[in-house]
Amino acid sequence: MTPAIVAALAAACSPLGLDRGELDELRAAEFALPAAAEEDRFLEDAVVCAGDRDPFFRDKIGYEGIAAILRRGGGSEKAVRTQTLAILDLIALPNEAVDPRYGKKRGGFRASFLPLYASEFLRRDRVGSFLNEEELARAARLAAEEIEGVRDFRGFDEEEGWRHHVAHASDLALQLVLNPGLQRAEHVALQAALLSQVHPGGEVFYRYGEPGRLARALLYSVFAEEWEEGYLESLFSPLVDNESFWADAYASQEGLARVHNTRSFLQTVMVLIDGQTDPRLVTLRDAAKEALRQIP
Incomplete structure (x- = not known):
């Protein structure tokens, strides 16, 4: 230093x-x-x-x-x-x-x-x-x-x-x-x-508004650029596209934390986008909705 x-x-x-x-x-x-x-x-x-x-x-x-x-x-x-x-x-x-x-x-x-x-x-x-x-x-x-x-x-x-x-x-x-x-x-x-x-791992349960701060920065970044087809549709895939993430999710504190944090983030994204008509945000809203369906 x-x-x-x-x-x-x-x-x-x-x-x-x-x-x-x-x-x-x-x-x-x-x-x-x-x-x-x-x-x-x-x-x-x-x-x-x-x-x-x-x-x-x-x-x-x-x-x-x-x-x-x-x-x-x-x-x-x-x-x-x-x-x-x-x-x-x-x-x-x-x-x-x-x-x-x-x-x-x-x-x-x-x-x-x-x-x-x-x-x-x-x-x-x-x-x-x-x-x-x-x-x-x-x-x-x-x-x-x-x-x-x-x-x-x-x-x-x-x-x-x-x-x-x-x-x-x-x-x-x-x-x-x-x-x-x-x-x-x-x-x-x-x-x-x-x-x-979105979920940092371990038994961390977000309860101080962290999903909102993460989501807000992400949405403004999405809104700043034009994106190739398929990019936004798959943006949330790493959060949910792994069956091992959800195996026995309700049988451990770590699993419950993952469910809680991921769901809170995706729901926050949908709320922040609600009423917006920009195609990028509409696509991201639909991606969040689809990702939510994959959480048990």
């Missing part, structure tokens, strides 16, 4: 050097800052908040502050570009490197929240286009790897707040598939990654 990354992982969450009370006041003021230079510094400082155990800093200051500034067009292009590349460098690290307690008690925050933070920077690129083609392709590749690499499936805790790694990684994918600069091969890779987490 570079010295800059090591420093970022070790720093405390204190954007602009403000304490908790001052940050709460800044949040109440919708993160309005008097100078562009302060917006730039906030964006740089706030990235470290992704790893804070306190949801106030991690969610209300880090994420909300980054989103507020970027969505109103704040921050210089140079600073936004620099921070986008920096956060992608963090996402490129293995989960355990960026977050040594990944999957463990009182851990898993930084790895789960960095994709959410990154989604706001990639949203800014989507509307402002400051990444070049190679950088955008790298972002898509890292997002696909991030989705496929999720192994901490915790959602919400009343004391510690959210982790929600699958959903946050899906949000990153969503901003990428909405980007008109994304190439077809990158859409295909992201679709495969999203489908890989």
Whole structure:
């Protein structure tokens, strides 16, 4: 890891050097800052908040502050570009490197929240286009790897707040598939990654809205391209076209989880598409309906 990354992982969450009370006041003021230079510094400082155990800093200051500034067009292009590349460098690290307690008690925050933070920077690129083609392709590749690499499936805790790694990684994918600069091969890779987490294996039962976040990103990707005949019809086949998947599905927790997660995802796809007339979405709806019929 570079010295800059090591420093970022070790720093405390204190954007602009403000304490908790001052940050709460800044949040109440919708993160309005008097100078562009302060917006730039906030964006740089706030990235470290992704790893804070306190949801106030991690969610209300880090994420909300980054989103507020970027969505109103704040921050210089140079600073936004620099921070986008920096956060992608963090996402490129293995989960355990960026977050040594990944999957463990009182851990898993930084790895789960960095994709959410990154989604706001990639949203800014989507509307402002400051990444070049190679950088955008790298972002898509890292997002696909991030989705496929999720192994901490915790959602919400009343004391510690959210982790929600699958959903946050899906949000990153969503901003990428909405980007008109994304190439077809990158859409295909992201679709495969999203489908890989429909049922992640084991006894994981999704209950925090994960199927909706996966489905939303997938549908926007489908809508972004034209597809050859047969592609959409078979998109969900890997989820259901294996009889061994369903052998004794109701006789184990793992089997029940597969039924629950796969059915929830396919039903969500159908609900999101309901009423749409675009031929691609109609085809995908029919594919979801057919796949549902194969679940015992």
